[in-house]
Amino acid sequence: MKIDILTIFPNMFTNIFTESIISSAQKKGIVEINIHDFRKFSNDPHHKVDFPPFGGGRGMVLTPQPIFDCVLSLKKEDSYVILLTPDGIQYKQKMAYDLSKKKHLILICGHYEGFDERIRTLADLELSIGDYVLTGGEYAAMVVADSIIRLLPGVIKEESHLNDSFNNNLLDYPEYTKPRVYNNMEVPEVLLSGDHKKIAEYRLNESIKRTKERRPDLLDR
Numbered sequence: 001m002k003i004d005i006l007t008i009f010p011n012m013f014t015n016i017f018t019e020s021i022i023s024s025a026q027k028k029g030i031v032e033i034n035i036h037d038f039r040k041f042s043n044d045p046h047h048k049v050d051f052p053p054f055g056g057g058r059g060m061v062l063t064p065q066p067i068f069d070c071v072l073s074l075k076k077e078d079s080y081v082i083l084l085t086p087d088g089i090q091y092k093q094k095m096a097y098d099l100s101k102k103k104h105l106i107l108i109c110g111h112y113e114g115f116d117e118r119i120r121t122l123a124d125l126e127l128s129i130g131d132y133v134l135t136g137g138e139y140a141a142m143v144v145a146d147s148i149i150r151l152l153p154g155v156i157k158e159e160s161h162l163n164d165s166f167n168n169n170l171l172d173y174p175e176y177t178k179p180r181v182y183n184n185m186e187v188p189e190v191l192l193s194g195d196h197k198k199i200a201e202y203r204l205n206e207s208i209k210r211t212k213e214r215r216p217d218l219l220d221r
């Protein structure tokens with residue numbers, strides 16, 4: 001997979017994809033991530049990317065030209081363009097699975113108070129990562145990219161994400177490791193029994209119990 005990220009703050013991404021799992025996914029050639037400073041595409045003599053809104057009001061609005069030219073320089077037949085914006089549809093694990101099947105993603109980070117409405121026409125999908133406001137789409141792009149890359153074959157063991165929270169609309173079951181007793185807290189007996197059927201039953205029950213307690217909305221779906 002190839003992921004192109006459009007931003008006016010490329011430095012925000014300097015270290016984010018160079019650690020741990022995402023770094024090794026790139027080294028293995030499973031994903032190629034490119035950060036593009038769309039300011040470089042600005043035709044303005046001062047490389048401006050934003051102007052005050054028509055009709056007045058506070059703040060600055062991203063202008064279409066640099067983003068259009070940057071996207072069009074990258075876009076191919078199999079590209080899928082995503083705009084990160086708080087008024088997009090809310091991102092969910094199911095979408096991470098669907099997007100992990102794409103060959104080429106182009107992520108556009110919105111910024112400042114807003115962007116020119118015509119920029120939306122570039123997007124195949126507009127995504128928000130939740131009901132809170134971030135200073136920019138960069139954080140959302142990082143979240144979306146990370147959640148997709150970890151699902152690509154060969155990045156982590158497949159068993160590891162079959163049991164992820166939110167699969168089958170269930171939260172993850174509780175896990176324990178050594179030692180068997182820590183500060184008087186004991187590991188549940190069944191996990192030490194070696195009975196795989198019982199362990200699977202216990203885990204499913206715990207998943208359901210935890211989901212009922214913490215996220216009953218997931219069970220309603």
Ligand code: 6GU
Pocket residue numbers: 083084085086110127128129130131132133134135136137140141
């Ligand atoms: Cl995609 N952008 C911004 N600025 N804020 C957000 C968001 C995106 N998703 C949730 N909050």
